[in-house]
Amino acid sequence: MQDKKLLELALGLLSPWTVKDVKLDLENKKLDIFIDFEKGGRFSCPTCPGASRPVYDTKERTWRHLDFFQYETLLHARVPRMECPTCGVKTVHVPWARPGSGFTLLFEALVLHLAEQMPVLPLSRELRVHPDSIWRILMHYVEQARQNLDLSKVVAIGIDECSKQKGHQYITTFCDLERSRVLYVAEHRHAEVLQEFAQDFKDHKGNVEQIQQVCCDMWPAYISGIHEHLPNAAITFDRYHVMSMMNRAIDEVRRSETKEQPELLKRSRYLWLKNPENLSGTQTARITDLKSLDLKTSRAYHIKLALQRLWSFRYPKVAERYLKKWYYWATHSRLEPVVAFAKTLKKHWDGVLNYTRSRITNGIVEGINSKIKTALIKRAYGFKSFQYYRTIIYLVAGKLDLPTQSC
Numbered sequence: 426m427q428d429k430k431l432l433e434l435a436l437g438l439l440s441p442w443t444v445k446d447v448k449l450d451l452e453n454k455k456l457d458i459f460i461d462f463e464k465g466g467r468f469s470c471p472t473c474p475g476a477s478r479p480v481y482d483t484k485e486r487t488w489r490h491l492d493f494f495q496y497e498t499l500l501h502a503r504v505p506r507m508e509c510p511t512c513g514v515k516t517v518h519v520p521w522a523r524p525g526s527g528f529t530l531l532f533e534a535l536v537l538h539l540a541e542q543m544p545v546l547p548l549s550r551e552l553r554v555h556p557d558s559i560w561r562i563l564m565h566y567v568e569q570a571r572q573n574l575d576l577s578k579v580v581a582i583g584i585d586e587c588s589k590q591k592g593h594q595y596i597t598t599f600c601d602l603e604r605s606r607v608l609y610v611a612e613h614r615h616a617e618v619l620q621e622f623a624q625d626f627k628d629h630k631g632n633v634e635q636i637q638q639v640c641c642d643m644w645p646a647y648i649s650g651i652h653e654h655l656p657n658a659a660i661t662f663d664r665y666h667v668m669s670m671m672n673r674a675i676d677e678v679r680r681s682e683t684k685e686q687p688e689l690l691k692r693s694r695y696l697w698l699k700n701p702e703n704l705s706g707t708q709t710a711r712i713t714d715l716k717s718l719d720l721k722t723s724r725a726y727h728i729k730l731a732l733q734r735l736w737s738f739r740y741p742k743v744a745e746r747y748l749k750k751w752y753y754w755a756t757h758s759r760l761e762p763v764v765a766f767a768k769t770l771k772k773h774w775d776g777v778l779n780y781t782r783s784r785i786t787n788g789i790v791e792g793i794n795s796k797i798k799t800a801l802i803k804r805a806y807g808f809k810s811f812q813y814y815r816t817i818i819y820l821v822a823g824k825l826d827l828p829t830q831s832c
């Protein structure tokens with residue numbers, strides 16, 4: 426009988442629950458553990474704190490448990506119902522599984538742990554469980570953990586878009602810039618996403634009036650949504666987005682100039698786009714030569730280097746004076762894409778200069794996004810499965826309080 430006691434300990438069974446029988450099927454590599462309750466066992470009501478009552482009737486149930494070495498392990502038990510004077514006849518909660526689940530708590534914790542690191546499909550094959558069952562487990566725990574989220578201390582957020590597929594199907598992620606975690610994922614990037622976020626934020630003890638800083642790109646829908654739903658937030662436009670817009674302008678200049686100077690400019694694209702400190706020795710030598718020529722692309726490049734300097738200023742007044750000079754230079758460059766970019770920047774002046782005060786960027790968000798992208802691209806979910814996307818994002822980047830295997 427020693428083996429049954431050992432299993433009771435391993436399963437954490439307490440009176441009145443005991444292990445009644447164990448069957449090892451060597452041929453089919455299966456281990457069946459039969460659990461039962463002691464005769465005369467009494468159970469308390471699952472929904473109210475009333476006194477414990479005798480068993481009303483029972484129903485046979487089976488749960489998939491962690492494999493015992495290579496043996497697929499199943500728990501079997503007759504689950505009692507009891508009759509509560511207040512609530513009526515109720516199924517008793519068993520301590521090893523949550524109500525309605527065909528898996529033990531430990532098995533579900535293993536699923537959560539593995540799903541953070543591998544896609545659902547191979548995981549389902551590995552564990553020999555239908556993918557839908559895996560999804561049900563993930564969604565249940567992610568939802569439960571999100572219900573308990575306390576966002577009352579969040580004061581700075583980053584908003585970013587992330588495309589589900591190259592170039593289209595955008596989703597918006599809202600991140601906590603201080604704790605680098607995803608707070609909310611919205612299915613598109615319309616202005617309504619701010620309203621959605623604000624509601625979800627309030628539902629989790631967040632105070633929208635307490636949000637002081639928001640970092641985002643110049644997407645008009647975000648800007649108008651922020652003004653409407655986050656009344657006290659100062660916007661800082663993400664410097665990486667600003668610089669990538671500048672880079673797009675350079676690239677346009679280079680492309681049209683390449684038609685006039687194909688020999689000089691061929692295969693030079695990345696020289697102009699990369700930061701000078703990231704260039705190799707030969708690349709530096711080539712760009713030094715090119716810069717000395719009177720090229721339009723080279724002029725655009727100098728304007729970019731000048732804009733880059735803006736981010737090092739600490740005093741808003743000094744930064745503003747500098748940006749005005751830069752603007753004058755850029756708008757008199759006679760380089761159409763550069764002029765257009767400078768004018769866009771002018772419209773977002775305050776949010777650009779706000780960086781000198783807030784010093785926030787979406788660097789963290791970009792990091793989270795690349796983590797999400799790797800997770801999602803590898804997982805390649807279907808087009809319609811936004812719920813799946815969202816669940817995986819919360820799982821890998823939400824820093825949620827999920828059950829672990831040591832529970």
Ligand SMILES: [Zn+2]
Pocket residue numbers: 470471472473474475509510511512513
């Ligand atoms: Zn009751």
